[in-house]
Amino acid sequence: MPRAPAAAHAVALSSSDLAALIDISTVQAFHTEHDVRALATVASANDFIAAHVLPNFVPLLRSLLPREGRTLAAGPVGFPSGGHVTAIKVAEARQLVADGAQELDMMINVGRLKSADYAYVGDDIRAVVEAIAPLPLKVILEIGHLSDDEIKRGCEIVAGSGAAFVKTGTGWTPHATTIEKIRLITGFVGGAVEVKASGGIRTLDTVATMVGLGVTRFGINAQVAADLVRQCAALPGGTLRIEPQAA
Template sequence: MTTREEVARLVDHTLLKPEANAADVQALADEAGRLGTFAICISPNLLTGVRLPDGVSLATVCGFPSGKHTSATKAAEAAESVAAGADEVDMVIDIGALKAGEVDAVQADIRAVREAIPGALLKVIIESAALTDDEIVTACRAAEAAGADFVKTSTGFHPAGGASVEAVRLMRATVGDRLGVKASGGIRDYDTAVAMIEAGASRLGLSGTAAVLDGAPA
């Protein structure tokens, strides 16, 4: 049975609201320490100065939330973030290019970021709710071919929605045990979090982490 502590250790405790400030980020980091989460995930311009509790990693985003940035811009943003202390980078693909069948361009975009941050963990956000099943498989294969470490469902900002159990299951089936799978977007209760893990998620992106974990059985 999955325990509260086990779920917590899979969580990227996330704050990506545009109105977030340095004090909010520090409060997030402090809470992550109390909750026992794996990482915090914050915007690139708030990386510098945050004091991390022991055992908490620092993640950020790249090309967020639309993915409609040039590869050079994404690569530079990712490199700057790692130089500022980020251990992990969650980049957004060009969803339009994927849906247009421009798989080589999508793969090259991911590879540009991969090559810019050789020492950091790279997660690739495919925005699964906006894709067909075939497109999800194609996106996951492109991410793997480009050297990504994880595929991730969602930004949490797309109107199509966030993570689903079905998408996570398909992503896991596609990447096997070779890559991680991060479920993110719309996970607001403990049962949903556990369902995502059972479907194959090895990391969860949560903004309401405390409320989710408080739903764990006694």
Template sequence: MLSVRQVAKMIDHSLLRPELTRADVAAGCELAAEYDVASVCVKPCDVAFAVGLLAGTDVAVGTVAGFPHGAHATRVKAAEAAAARDDGAAEIDVVLNIGRLREGRDDEVREDLAAVVDAAGGALVKVILENAYLTDEEKRRGCRLAEAAGAGYVKTSTGFAPTGATLEDVRLMRAAVSPHIGVKAAGGVRTLDLLLSMVDAGATRFGATTTAAMLDELAARRRD
């Protein structure tokens, strides 16, 4: 049975809503440090700020590129990744080019992602498929292209599309990539029971905003 710490280290505490102020980011970083989660995922403009706040903790700082639609030019995505790394980001979640994937232009999708991986300079890259817009075949192909590009994770969703993570998608993505590639579920993972079900389905990271509530509930269950 997973411990509270084990679950905490699967959570990327999400601070991506457009209306968040620096005070909101500071509060989110304080919460992330208190619960010792894997990372915070902040907007690109907040990376350096979050890095400073979390210095000396075991919480990484991540950010996004090509977010939320995946339609940035490759050179822009790569520049975003490089800037994030320069600002201290250890993880970068990038949205693949959804339209190109749906068109079957696989070489372009892979090359777009590979440019981001290269520009990330060793930062962990997680590729967001945005499954709400894809067929199962497209999801599998997107996973394979992300792995071929050198990404470390495939991710279900941005959290800004009509639907988010599902158990079926987590199982599909887990089966589509090699064992060393992680699967991140994001978008709608708001309850502890759903998170634990997704762990059983193969997810190893989660984008979450209800971090405190889920971890507090797990701690209470462990005491009972």
């Protein structure tokens, strides 16, 4: 169910609440089996909502996460370029589900979006949504490659595709996700889909502002994420205060 585009009133997040908003990952080309095992340990210890690994490691990750735990096993589709043909994305998505993935993050076809081939982009997303239903799909825009108008178009396509989330980036580019870009995105989607902010998010202040703008999920480096949870627990009352933010 889509959530409100921004917090309507001040709320307080506990460290457990914060962990429930955070995905952690080891999805760089150089990550090893050791890294996947370490990721599973950190994810389980902190009860992060999801842990992401590259597709070939999903079966291992699923085996490492406690079945009764909160952390979901997740993997990427068409990653990191998004340029795969739709049939390959669909096949990859189905294989990930068969291997135990419980959430998928799909890379949008950036080149087609920038070429204004909006029908192609929408059909590409819907094919994967249908292939994995009822599991949720997050669609990655890679906003560092897009103009504001292209971000708007991408948000509109995702909102009409049946996907659960629009996500800002892969973390494979040097472009950090800024509060200004989140303000644009949450304004564009208006609560039609949820928003996942990923890339360069490092402080509790940034997290609080983005949640106030309507972000409901974050992709954060595992070590940084664990540090943020500890920092939240150390705050007065053990909670992070979230103030509503103007769109």
